[in-house]
Amino acid sequence: MTTLYDRLGGAPAMDAAVDIFYRKVLTDDRISRFFDDIDMERQAAKQKAFLTMVTGGPAHYTGADMRRGHAHLVAQGLDDSHFDAVIELLAGTLTELGARPEDIAEVGALANSVRDDVLGREAVKA
Amino acid sequence: MITFEGKTFALQPGQTVLAGLEEAGVAVETSCRAGVCQSCLMQVVEGAPSKRSQQGLSPSQLARGLFMPCVCAPEGDLTVARAGDAHQRVEAEVHSLEPLSDSVLRVRLKPLAEFAYRPGQFVRLITEDGLVRSYSIASTPEVAPLVELHVRLIPGGKMSGRLKGSTAPGDRVMVSGPSGGCTYDGVESDQPLILAGAGTGLAPLWGVLHDALARGHRGPITLYHGALDEGGLYLREELEALAGRHAHFAYRPCLMDRGDDLLAIVKADPELKRAGVYLCGDAPLVERLRKTLFLAGARLADIRADAFAAAA
Numbered sequence: 001m002t003t004l005y006d007r008l009g010g011a012p013a014m015d016a017a018v019d020i021f022y023r024k025v026l027t028d029d030r031i032s033r034f035f036d037d038i039d040m041e042r043q044a045a046k047q048k049a050f051l052t053m054v055t056g057g058p059a060h061y062t063g064a065d066m067r068r069g070h071a072h073l074v075a076q077g078l079d080d081s082h083f084d085a086v087i088e089l090l091a092g093t094l095t096e097l098g099a100r101p102e103d104i105a106e107v108g109a110l111a112n113s114v115r116d117d118v119l120g121r122e123a124v125k126a
Numbered sequence: 127m128i129t130f131e132g133k134t135f136a137l138q139p140g141q142t143v144l145a146g147l148e149e150a151g152v153a154v155e156t157s158c159r160a161g162v163c164q165s166c167l168m169q170v171v172e173g174a175p176s177k178r179s180q181q182g183l184s185p186s187q188l189a190r191g192l193f194m195p196c197v198c199a200p201e202g203d204l205t206v207a208r209a210g211d212a213h214q215r216v217e218a219e220v221h222s223l224e225p226l227s228d229s230v231l232r233v234r235l236k237p238l239a240e241f242a243y244r245p246g247q248f249v250r251l252i253t254e255d256g257l258v259r260s261y262s263i264a265s266t267p268e269v270a271p272l273v274e275l276h277v278r279l280i281p282g283g284k285m286s287g288r289l290k291g292s293t294a295p296g297d298r299v300m301v302s303g304p305s306g307g308c309t310y311d312g313v314e315s316d317q318p319l320i321l322a323g324a325g326t327g328l329a330p331l332w333g334v335l336h337d338a339l340a341r342g343h344r345g346p347i348t349l350y351h352g353a354l355d356e357g358g359l360y361l362r363e364e365l366e367a368l369a370g371r372h373a374h375f376a377y378r379p380c381l382m383d384r385g386d387d388l389l390a391i392v393k394a395d396p397e398l399k400r401a402g403v404y405l406c407g408d409a410p411l412v413e414r415l416r417k418t419l420f421l422a423g424a425r426l427a428d429i430r431a432d433a434f435a436a437a438a
Contacts, residue, residue: 026420042178
């Protein structure tokens with residue numbers, strides 16, 4: 001079975017995906033403050049890795065990476081509302097790239113699986 | 127814990143490897159101390175340097191385990207060594223020193239050994255007593271055998287003061303490098319090019335422009351040069367003459383005292399969305415340009431930048 005990552009066009013398509021996603025993030029009043037004054041090249045590389053991971057491509061984040069990478073943002077007030085905003089922008093990005101609704105739902109579920117790590121919480125059993 | 131030449135010492139939380147080495151009495155050649163100039167480049171023997179400390183390094187530098195200790199506050203233990211062969215390091219003779227404006231000095235150097243570079247990269251000048259400063263390369267090796275730098279004359283600037291005040295043709299300096307990826311590589315020959323910068327940010331743009339023309343670039347090229355006033359627009363006649371000779375090259379000086387807004391003017395370039403974009407100058411301006419142009423539609427992967435870090 002091919003992954004969404006493959007169907008979107010693999011690594012080359014991720015550059016276009018980052019352009020769309022990062023532009024949305026920088027201009028969204030709910031979350032743009034978390035992205036002020038950061039190195040855009042580094043951030044783009046991280047977003048590329050993130051988009052690669054959630055579309056089923058070759059990326060190897062661990063829960064610990066997610067915790068460490070976002071701890072300073074949690075200290076600045078990062079919470080569920082911001083996480084939801086990112087998921088929404090992610091869905092919008094994938095729609096623009098031509099992904100199917102069922103793909104987008106799957107990506108949303110994958111992204112949600114790291115929610116507790118990103119927000120620095122103990123995992124809660126559903 | 128950091129291990130260097132058999133000595134081991136601890137870092138304070140958040141302290142960089144460079145700060146720790148200096149505290150331990152190790153002399154390290156430095157310049158920007160901000161993870162840009164690569165003057166302090168070292169090699170990791172064991173352990174993992176921070177990602178930040180390897181940002182901007184080439185694949186071959188990464189393969190050799192090089193990193194910048196000035197921005198490396200590692201999470202684990204590191205064993206590090208001097209990277210003696212991290213750069214080409216050659217002696218060069220000062221060929222000429224020529225004012226391009228009240229505030230910019232053109233310095234041409236003749237390397238005394240083979241020195242390979244691409245126009246738009248930057249080099250470090252090193253004096254006998256260890257003063258180090260980075261300058262972008264404006265020349266094109268195929269066109270001129272001399273390495274040309276545009277040195278901004280900064281009041282109280284150590285290197286620029288020395289070059290202007292007490293350096294003469296025939297003097298020797300050390301040159302190390304080159305570094306940086308702000309070069310005419312990875313663009314399509316019919317892709318539009320947008321070259322934007324201020325002050326001596328013109329040096330790498332001048333290098334990229336001449337490289338592009340020499341390689342037969344066919345797409346439209348626009349160079350935006352920002353300055354406070356007319357006095358800051360150096361090489362203006364040459365650029366106007368070049369625009370007269372090449373129909374696909376346009377030169378757009380932007381003067382702040384005339385009310386020109388460099389960001390707004392570049393942002394309005396009709397080719398922005400598919401252009402190869404080159405941004406050079408002081409770091410705050412370059413970062414504002416990068417964000418503005420990206421949000422206006424430039425592709426992130428098509429933006430190449432050389433942000434200058436200031437040093438007295």
